[in-house]
Amino acid sequence: MQYCEPIYFLIFLPLVMLFYHFTSQKHRWKVLLISSYIFFFSISHYLLIYLLLSTFSIHHIGLWLSSLQKERDLLVKEVERKQRKEIKKQYQKKQRFILAGAVVLHVGLLAVLKYAGFFGTNVNVLLNMLHIPFQMPVYSFMIPIGISFYTLQAVSYMTDVYRGAILADQNLGRLALFMSFFPQIMEGPICRYSQTAMSLYEGQPFNYQSVKFGVQRIAFGLMKKIIIADRLNILIKLIFDDYMKYDGGIIAFSAICYTCQLYMEFSGTIDVVIGSAEIFGVQMPENFRQPFFSKSISEFWTRWHITLGTWFKDYIYYPLSLSHPLRRLTAFGRKHLGNYYGPLLAGTIALFCVWFCNGIWHGSAWSYIFFGLYHFSFILLGNLFQPLIHKLPIHREHWLYKGFQIIRTSIIVCIGELFFRANSLTDGIAMFKKIVNDFTLDSLTNGQIFQMGLDKHDFLIIAIMVLIIFFISIARERGVHIREYISQKNIVVRWTIYYAVIFMIIVFGAYGVGYIPVDPIYAGF
């Protein structure tokens, strides 16, 4: 079962809604929890045990940290001021030790399940290169769905308890629901305990407005996924699987198409996810904010997969930047390189770690690590040249300059996505070389492009849909909320729009014979 399949939005979700509605408010969280486990089980079967283990362990760790904090506070009250610092230090050390152990356990499990094969293969390659007559056994494990997402939620929960940002939850059920809530388990968004746990547990009765808005958002997401992303799949698969046959123009075009597909697939699924949660009165954090209006790569990552970016910022970038060695490095840098480039030195080390983790989080392949470091390089270049660019006599607020920045950022993103989608890093490099050395627009102009699984009608419908989404994005960028705008119209206009959207999906959707729907891309990470 996947979010954009009829079995989810026409059968599973309505059934959960029905049970939810006819259950008393006190027990509604149980309906959501049981549904979440059924959803998980339907995909990963007995690997549900991993999720259960994670849930039990973070519950226990949270309570352990909390009891230490209480113990510390009691002790601190009883002793003199001089001793307080020492006690706090002792308890801090204990807590840090527990947290570190728990994080190693969770991230270690993720690493073993996800990267054991990659690690083993690469070590063997290295041993071969060094002519060492030893080969490591290469293990590969079944990976439970959503482990990359719920592990990050688990780490954020434990860290937030450690930091005192939230109180440890006594209620195992609430924590279990926070970890497993079915709309988000496969592709995120990565939520913090303080964002969703309470509202999930409250079991709010259905609110007409929320249900209406939720369903509208689901329909909007399906439109993106089924009409655009699934349609582009045929062309993208064909080119990426056999790129040697095509010239640089076609490959560049396929990189643009893939970027479009990835955005429509991921943001469309997130629309379905957020819409589903909205039906139950749960507001999830947004994961996208018109990313293709970004003027730089750093801005792009504040608009694309936002919850992953903020997670890395809060749980890797800041802790590393504020760590003792890097603070010392910053002080050293300030002294020798000045107030701009000085802190940049330590910041860059933290940034490197973030982007290495970002790359490898996406999957166990060199192409993903390259993808992370590719973005790191552009952010670093941006940081290095920022003072220089500011000195240039350019009218930075001029629309032409802004347009140039947006197009430049989009091109960098598309090239990055080419490596991201390529079947291997070697393929990615070869494809990029083809764009540089063998670029021609002939195949795009002589009609060859229409012989690759998509005809003129398909391209026309993609263009129309992309334009519709582009205008909606402009409206959002300007603070206009389309759903609220529609809800102010009379019933004839509203219903006409609803039917138009539904029939657009039914008629123009790329489903049935001749189409292969794209698998949920981020669920694979």
Next chain:
Amino acid sequence: MKLNKIILKGIIFVAIFGVLLMGFSYVFEPKNNTKEAGMRQVSAKGILSEKENTIDVLVIGDSESYSSISPMQIWNEHGITSYVCGTPKQSLHDSYKFLSDCLKTQKPKVVIMETNALFRKYSLEKYFSAKAEDIFPIFEYHNRWKKLKLEDLTTQIHYTGDETLKGFHLSKKVKPAQVKNYKKKTEEVKNISKWNLYYLDCLLKLCQDNDIEFMLLSTPSTKNWNYAKHNRLEQLSQDKNIDFLDMNLVDQIHIDWNKDTRDKGDHLNYAGAQKVTEYLGQYLSQNKQLKNHKQDSYYAKWNDDYLKYQKMIKK
């Protein structure tokens, strides 16, 4: 807003949606059973334009059925009319649909089910999507928006397709098969899913209600057939009291796996189909009470079609 009002609005919304779906379905449904009109599975759907009450034997099943049985050969040798409503990866739901559609214009005496489809996986999701396509053809034919014409709004459905091969897939390709352990005996019994058993019961009931004899047929295939499947089908034929003919175990057919398959034993080619059809024709004429219509003027078109068929097989 009050709950009653919300429910009422919901009902009206769904009702209008249903009407719109029917309207769209009418527009998108092909108006003829030809490829030009946008119909899918044209060779199997050719049955829709066969002259009323002319088909005596209907074959349903997956690609094994249309690769193995040539109705025109049976006609030539025994004067028995048959049609193969086989489609790739046919589910039993589709088989049921073909039979019930066929019964609108035909009164077959025998329905033959090629058994490979019985072992195919089926799911709740497939069931719902198949049902939705049955009720609202727009789900199956939505992609016709690319070729939609104004006439589709007004034209009535009228089937005129002319399928000389009567559902048979003619292929003269040869890709020899490796025959190892193909007929190795075993006590194992291959499972048939509950979904498929349910649909088999539905098919049997439909045949019973229409006074049709139902039989199971396993055509030769080194890739798709095995003894465990045979064992289950034997059990099934005894339980349900239906005829079962397993051609994999009939030595007289003499399938030569070096020459008679088009894809390494998965499906038969024309040479293989000739042998299987010859045996099936004899079996039908000896065991089922079917008339020879060769001299009957009502079936004159079959003789014309056979002349065309001869030209096709000589190519």
